[in-house]
Amino acid sequence: MSTEVKTKEKVDMDPKYIIKLTVTLFVTCVVVAALLGLVDNVTREKIAAINWENTVNAMKAVVADPDTTTFSDPLEDIEAAAAAAAAAGGTLDSVYEVQVGGAGAGYAIKVVASGSQGNIEMMVGVDSENVVTGVSIVDNSETAGIGSKVMENQNGVLDQFIGKSAADGTLAVGTNVDAITGATVSSKGVTAGVNAALAAAGAIG
Known part of the structure; x- marks a missing residue:
């Protein structure tokens, strides 16, 4: 060696x-x-900061006066609201209190409903009288050019929900909601989401 x-x-x-x-x-x-x-x-x-910014933008899109409105952190005690949303045909994701001048003025409610190609995530504004103040699509997988017409609010299809409330009864395409031609399933999905948000708001009180 x-x-x-x-x-x-x-x-x-x-x-x-x-x-x-x-x-x-x-x-x-x-x-x-x-x-x-x-x-x-x-x-x-x-990532958390970007997600919160996107959430705030979605909430601002569904309130009457975004410039004077602030939002709480997500509410924690939402079990009853989640059950009510599920019974109405949607899934409750999160709830934020809408505040104007420091006083509660309703809720911004994120819900998920089924569309033609998958889930539709949406934010629904509901005022203190349980009346819809706006609907904004957060994410979706709907078919481009058909279902996407609903997601993009063509012909004001999302705006028609403004002013609707639980007092109008269950919202339904063909009864008190108009659908986009060729995108009936997508329209029904959004309608289910709005019903779920109204039910959740009613359960919170």
């Missing part, structure tokens, strides 16, 4: 060398983990 090989084996088996290598690897792992954690926290905060 050559002198070079013997020297390498001696270095490899040297406890001090092994300890030094172990410590180096440990420190490297700690530094990398800390950096990844920092990046994750910064990224998570940015």
Whole structure:
């Protein structure tokens, strides 16, 4: 065995060398983990800020006077509202109190309903008298050029819900809601979402 090989084996088996290598690897792992954690926290905060900004924009789109309106954080005690929304044909996502001059003036309610190609996520504004103040589509998978006409509020299809209330009874396409030609399923999905929001608002009181 050559002198070079013997020297390498001696270095490899040297406890001090092994300890030094172990410590180096440990420190490297700690530094990398800390950096990844920092990046994750910064990224998570940015994503949360963007999501909240998008939520606020959706809420502003469904209130009468967005310039003088503020919104609470999501309400926590919404079990009864969720049950009411489900019974009305939709899924309750979140509820925010609408405030004008510091006083409660209704709710901005995010609900999910079934469309022709998947879920329709929507924000519905409901005032303190349980009357719809606006409807805004947050996300959807409806067919471009057909169902998307409803999502884009063509012919004011979303605006027709403004002024509707629980006093009008269950909203239904063909009865008290007009559908976009060729997009009946999408229209029914949005209608179900509005019914769910009204039911949720009624359950909150």
